[in-house]
Amino acid sequence: MAYWQMFLVKKYGNWVGGRVVVDDETLVFSMNRLNKFFQEDQSELVMSLAELNHVQMGRMFFLFKTVDCLFGDRKVRFRCFGRTNDRLLDVLKSHLGRRN
16 A cells, blocks of 8 residues: 655654555655755664654644554654545554554
């Protein structure tokens, strides 16, 4: 299942456009071509869903919905367009539910 996302990157502290793909075992974020030009580290972010401890709906600037994920001690925040936040949250919660 694929989702268009925004992801926080340390170098500039900005939101970077890209794509998230969730399968049975991993969540993979890949930057889009335009944003790769501005980032020093262009590698994909690959997170094992086995490390997903918690996921919840969050907010950015009190205006935008985000999907906040806790992988071990690492927090990752995605901001999707439209109802995709809800879809991504449901998919990740279902992974948590299968383990419990």
